Amino acid sequence: MAIRVGPTRHALEDLELRLLLEGIYQHYGYDFREYARASLRRRVWRRLLEEGLETISALQDRLLHDPQCFERLLVDLSVTVTTMFRDPSFYQALREKVVPLLRTYPFVRVWNAGCSTGEETFSLAILLHEEGLGERARIYATDINDVVVRQAKLGTFSLEKMREYTQNYIRSGGKASFSDYYKVYGDKARFDPSLVDNVVFAQHNLVSDSEFNQFHLIVCRNVMIYFDRSLQDKVHDLFHRSLVRFGVLALGHKESLRFTSHTDDYEEVDGREKLWRRIS
């Protein structure tokens, strides 16, 4: 009898993955059930092989009985890759098109959701500082992963990266000399702590935590690409509730509102740079 191995094996693996995510959710409270499958599967497989196991079910067994194994998977699952002034043209558009809108408010609240190790937060803080908004803006920088949030507070990045970041900063329309913002300690660049006097760093899970303030600008780049469409939609509900009317939403270069139920609630500020303004 001929069994078509491909699809059958695939369906079985799909089932194992769903059971694993359900188990993690019920036992540890972390909800990855609606994360985008393809990259999630890659990372689950990496963990599984490193544990010397052969099936996702075997990994589930170990995870549920050994919290340390779960900790290891958590590290694998959180992709914290980030860059200062990633996509310089985005920061340029922020300066030219969004800052003038922010200036109309006496006090500005910014939410940097999925801030990772803080490179993006410091980029935003530098930009607001140079635009004269440093004193009257507060940035809330949040991430699901408390390890990276603690790291973000330090504002200490690898010196090796400074050449690339300096290039990005210049191309983003930076107005000062980038090296004035940090001091070098060994192989680290430590950014001026006063840049983040007005930054609140906190752990916050976009999947399960609720809104906590009203914002004039929400920056959430390259975070929701890890979510499936239905989860993206839920997070967009959260952002919509968290934005003041005419507040601005900023997404990553390859993300859009197209697949959400909020397309009509926003107007474009800059289509290429993925900047939208809430209009209803």
Add this chain to the structure above:
Amino acid sequence: MAEDLLSPRLIVVGTSWGGADALAALLGALPPEFPVPMAVVQHRGADSLEGVLVRFLQEHCAVPVREADDKDAIEDGTVYVGPSDYHLLVEKGSFALSVDPPVTLSRPSIDVLFESAADSYGPDLVAVVLTGANRDGTDGARAVKEQGGVVLVQDPGSATRPEMPAAVIHSVEVDEVLPLERLAARIAGMGLEP
């Protein structure tokens, strides 16, 4: 030759050094009504200007060429190019992007595209490896074969850089090795059979 080869539901293409011209030749051979969606990954710098590769390929190609956005549906009769500085992954019927660290030194990585496409499309997948000077694509091609898909490789002798296609042929049992022109004709005929 596997029957599936005649009408795959998705074609994935990976290339590196010399890839732009090879892709132009490959896509240039497609008839305007070519039905099978295609996803292309070409290694390039993180700072390469957005849209340049897409415009260049569109000039040579009768089928619409687009850069893939996150969660874009995979539509028939469209060539999708993975954006620079992101991995392009295939889900069932749609794309997903990631900024995970480079794989085999590359982002976008051909392995990531091929492996995720193999997972989602199994035997309905054709993977094509063109010119390149590294080993990206070998693990991906293996995954495609394991899931029952078809792997076609540009004849290293006809490639601008032979290393990448040669690495695949060396470690994976591929279906066909063809010079670029014949490879292009082979693909152009897919999905058009009665």
